[in-house]
Amino acid sequence: MATAHAHAHALSAAPSAAAPPLAAYAGFVSPPQLLLDTAQRLGAHPAYCVRTESGWQATSWEEHGRQVRDAGKALIGLGVKRGDAVAILSFNTPQWVTLAFAAMAIGATPVGIYWTSSPQDIAYILNHCKASVLMVDEASRLQAVHACEDELPHLRHIVMLRDSDSAQARKPVMSWDAFMKLGEAALAQEFEQRLQALSADDIGTLIYTSGTTGPAKAVALSQGNLWWVGHTMRQLFDVDERDRVISYLPLAHIAEQMNSMHNQVHSGFTVYYARSMEELGDHLKEVRPTIFFGVPRVWEKMQSGIEAKLAQATGVKAALARWAMSVGQRWHALDHAGQPAGPWLTLQKQLAHRLVHRKVKEALGLDQARLLSSGAAPIAPEKLRFFAGLDVVVRELYGQSEVTGPSTLSLPGSTRVGSVGKPLPGTEIMVAEDGELRVRGPHLFQCYMGSPQATADSFSGEWLLTGDLGHIDEDGYVFITGRKKDLIITSGGKNISPSNIETTLMDAHLVEHAVVCGDGRNYLVALLTLDPVALAAFASQHGLLDEPHLHEHPLVLQTLQADIDHVNASQARVAQVRKFAVLPQSLSVASGELTPTLKVKRKVVLERNQALIELLYRNGTH
Template identity: 35%
Template sequence: MHQSDLPPPATTPLQGGLADSLLETAHRTPHLPQIARRLDASSPVWVPVTAVELWDEVSDLARGLVVSGLRPGDRVAIMARTRYEWTVLCHALWSVGAEVVPIYPTSSHDQVGWILKDAHCVAVVVEDEQGAMTVGSACAELPFLRHVWQLDTGALSHLADRGQAIPATTVDSLRRIVLPDSTAVIAYTSGTTAHPRGCALTHRNVASLCDTLLAGWRQTTAPPGEQPAILAFLPFSHVYGLLVQGICLRGGVLMGHEPDLRVEALSAAFRSFRPTFLFAVPFVFEKIYKNFLRTAQQTGRGALFERAVRTAQDFAAAEERHRLGAGPGPGFDLRLQHSLYEKTVYKKLRATLGGRVCGAVSGGSPLNRELALFYAGIGIFVHDGYGLTETSGGITAQPVGRGKIGTVGQPLPGTEVHVADDGEIFVWGPSVFQGYINDVQANQETFHNGWLATGDIGRLDSEGYLTITGRKKDIIITSGGKSVAPAALEERLRAHPLVHHAVVVGDNRPCVGALITLDPEFVAHWRASRAKGDTPVRDAREENELREEVRRAVGAANSTVSRSESIRVFRVLPELFDLSNGLLTPSMKLRRDEITRRFAAEIEAMYQGSSRVPREYATSEPSLWEDSDNVFR
């Protein structure tokens, strides 16, 4: 067991609900820019919304919700991308004591129907006509549903206009009866296996985590004297996105919204909004790095970029050793090289993110150590953290000035972490949820003497730094009895620029295998750089070279594990793992059961074919494939 030795947060305990912080800020600093918004999605101009303007809009909408018959304890689903109206709406709901039920906007008919029915939602707010149609197709089984409001038809403005009929004191009266332990959010788990489960998070759960992070880490989010600015692009339908929103609004941080996660849109938003800090998931950091690499190669500076990357990683590793008391820090030559690349490379890389980013947080899954070293080396230290929907989004973080890259940090102040004999992580703390709604059995299985069983496996070192090694339910056991945690192998595979995603398989199989998808943008760039010669000859050569590149990526991943844990067979799939096809969760996690079900034929062919092809093609590491290792004989 380990409890953080960091000082407790110096924050005022929550007295009411989350909406109170908006009102308090509006009274204390009415002209503070609280949100920056674009009146047009394609505009580079961000218009500030002050704290008092935001509160007035929230209050007007809350009055409209009351006129529509909404009452304390009612549950309202929000099914929209990350946009300004999301923030206004959920705080208006909290102002009248309602509970927010986030739903990812691309959820299927079955997923939407299940959540609305399980949560007994009385209303749902959708973004567009497609969302309205999805909800409409499930309405026959939703006896509690009374309202479907659509953002793109001006529903919030209509509600606010209707609310003028009642006095603002009505909302004040409802807001005052919201207690810290009232339920604020019913956040549904990603549903990587069966139906998602609704996690009841209180106002105190969410606020305590936000306040702890603000107390200990706010000074890292902007240069001294500047108001921190954070671009919110993570889905508010996931608890991580809601955490970002809470940190901004409770901490006086300027927040912008970016609903479009395409690379072009996100890059444009970075340049125009100019955030000082990033909150993202590993996939985003990987994508940004690949874009850096692709741009460098397209301009003929690929070799320079790769040297700059190695220097950044070496510099950050040397600084880390010094920080942790294990080394003298970067030497003179390394500092000189780093200074040169700072002027010629690193400064330009930061400029593509707006030029002001001084730090970041990665969550959702562990960040690759080499990638984290790269970002630290170019001046953006990524605080890798760990949390669950059930913990309101956070339970550990890198301590300021003592970050240990490759871990997810130490337990947050006021929380405790315990690793059981089988490696499962148990947690306790103020951000741990009330329990799952409508699921007594799941609550009994999840809580053990007050401790939350996370289902994740990991280890604590002597200083209390936690390392995540995977999910307990994802452990693969081969037919030979070898237990393999797939996460580390998948992480290493994704480190290759050509690899988009990878799923390691092998349950009850003679060896470990992998399903791999390739990054279409990087593959196009890779092909363009080799477009020489006659088409038939060129195409054949490219396919052979591409196959060898993937083989090298598999070999690099295998170099980090024992031979019995290594990937012996793999197959490149033509279909990407994406949100739209249901193979990724809203938090960008793999839906393993769905992937293995959909590609069952490919998996079967992969293993059957490996026993028929020549030995050098049956393994990603021909030089390590000895006769005694041939499990297919």
Template identity: 30%
Template structure:
């Protein structure tokens, strides 16, 4: 095995549960703005919620749960997008020693039924009427469900009113009984290979994750003297979004919530909230880059943008070489060019993010090296990290000031990485989960002598930085016996401005092929520039000009691989893969098996030629 040291503890003795940070902040810094929430009257106006106000509301809601019979150890599901109410409800439940069970708001009836029964959920809070109907349809004789509340019907106010007769001291007694090794959340995996598995994440797992990141990376969250602020638009039903929300409250970071990930909703929210730091996934950074390029092209400034992008990459590469001692940094002429393009191009790009973001984190999957270099050269250094639901978030991250683009960094303090003989990444540390709920066989399969076998493949470079090369289960083996990792090809294809998503196929087939989706906004822009009628992509899957554009992207990608690994055929699909269709995970990664099933006929057609 390749390794990077044995597991070790940070030396921090953690006591109590996750809700304690809300109470401690209210005691020590009562006037600190912990959250900014939309007023409801104006989408661009954010109302401050102080540490004292947040704590008071958490206590009041917690009393409402007690009044409704929710007790220590009970499991309560939260089915909602990323909203202020979710944060209050989660900390209220943790205050009384309950365990939360996040449910993706796009879950099907079958998925909800499985989670409710597998976790024996006692009660559930949903966002709106449609969710309530899904829960009603999912409930059966095996369900332990006794109560349901609805956010859009004012459930927080209802819970507060129902708990008025209880004394605050009851909450403090419950909270004092919560220990770090008790379960805080049962977070379910995406279930792409069978029924979703419930990951048992303890209060100590999440506290360690957040505290380690805050201690080691807190200095990059904002300029000195400025309170850090983060707009959380990641799904809180996923461990990544949940971790971000918990870390903000533990670290005194002003937290905002954004439920809609679409660019037309997210970009105005970033502009009005003005975060100092960004947590996102590669898909978001790709969308921002392509939208900026289309905007420049529409204004007749494509040449300027492309030159600025090239300079940004060169500048960041030069800075990277300097940080490793392999170079002297940017020369005088490159510095001058960079300064010019900063005024003309990069400043506008940063304004899209609210104007204050200078550093960011990308997680969920590896950020393409060229894209990381571009953003760094444009003034936003993106720290790539790696983690899973089973590790309560990041288990590796780029060290501050030592970014190696194209890698996912080194193990964070308290954690370690080994590479098994077959290339699988194994990790260990105090953030690793306690096992899968009701599934000892699956637990034994991944927890091995203190190590967690991630199912991802990768290697450590000479400086101990982890490079992820794909998922073991995603490796394609052609009928000729060639093993092909799909990720590098897919990343190369997504670099083309028209291509939104790509799925490489070819298991037990004579050659590699691809399913490709087109970005609707990029297509409209391209049609306008070509002077063509504005057709929907569903009417253009066989358009010769569009196929020629995609073929050029395929040909470029093929230059990076051997002939046996090259894409011989592709199919343009009539629509993108989406969360709502069940073909993407909450971190916007493709559900490969689900897509292969949904588009089986299209895949077969690629091999009937």
């Protein structure tokens, strides 16, 4: 294996403020080499499946490996050099992954662009990373590229995944098939030479943060970072080619890259590519994944649908559901702590499984799931207890792009609801004097590409400043209490983290999203949006189906006030929500109020509703 070497290209990373010890990368194999090794080992076994009109169509590992080689040679044929950026603007597809690994294999850097990005965002990223090649999946996104094409001096080639009218394009556009044919046999030797020259220091991906303040920062993660996290996860979990995963969260996000790409090449499981976010529920029932990662909003939507059906149950069925929920919660509370449940409770759980749990899990498509997790944003502990009651055990983890995904995990026999688990092996976490969590380990990013000052500002010695507030209990469990930059400082000088208040409010049956504010004020107020499924069930139950403007109906407001009173009962007086307003529409990615992983952009929501907030502070109406 080649030793670390300096790069001359602009995309090369300066050494990070916390270079990992060499021993951490002992046994390093570059991610693309690992993919090719796994392809050789598993041969005809399915590497991935794509949903067609006739069902799920599989592609073998052997073919997957060949596609990565051909795409790598094609990039060389297009003149892509070591350190060049190769950008991808697409929904999740096998070609997204093929091109990313191909770029890595030849020493280039894959750059994912969220499929929801505006022309301005697309132009910013393409110019910042100086991408020479861009893959686009469909016509609407090609239109967004057309809109900014004159501002892209570095872009030389556009590869189109599906047929589209490219007459408007001022850059050369080729089909995916035409691109793959560029991978001539004569380029095989150069491909192999570049592959063998890779080191742990080479940049493996750029993750553009979906932050709400200023331009997105480019988080540079090395191939060593990516390998180490995948290797560590493989050691922690018993996962192999018999497992199944659905890829549906944006591949431009580190969580999905680790799940669908890097964890896969270590373990060999089969990835099923969702056709759309809207079809996820159907895909779950068809695929019955053994491993599933969901952001909180996905779990919340699932819970809302289950609750709507449970609300229809009456008499014996309703009593049976309540009993099964209670049994599941009590059994898993003991199991989470690594304690035996005892024969009587275990017998009850077996009966609850036959009568209730099995049917619910089959209806969700999670009856074969072994590993379920939630991350990317806080989830209310009550939601995790709800699912545990149905024998659907969702474990919370914590991380960020700058640590190549996870910093903590909740593991079987070592789970505490409300905590995000314990640090990964080889990872250290400490709490600074101001309550901010700091992390160090072999998975810390190399730099913010092109932003040396921002890189320096994100470290204190070897410790990454996460920006998250939290604490660690006496047993080593990590708890997140909020974001440092989101702290509310009241007019009385009290510091309040809105995150946990918002998470608890969102556990209320009708509430979809909650944003709490009160900076410089003498009390807190909340902006709420309503869950459409829960609201429809509520309207049906109370005979309000024909009522216009349900979000303003007195009965809805009365119910919300009762929920807020319940939340306030567990808060210090200064952290209680005194007034609230209900927004008429849901927050969405398209409107710019949610990130692509469905986290609320607090700053955007507060700025857009400033007039409503002022009204809440002027009078006492809800």
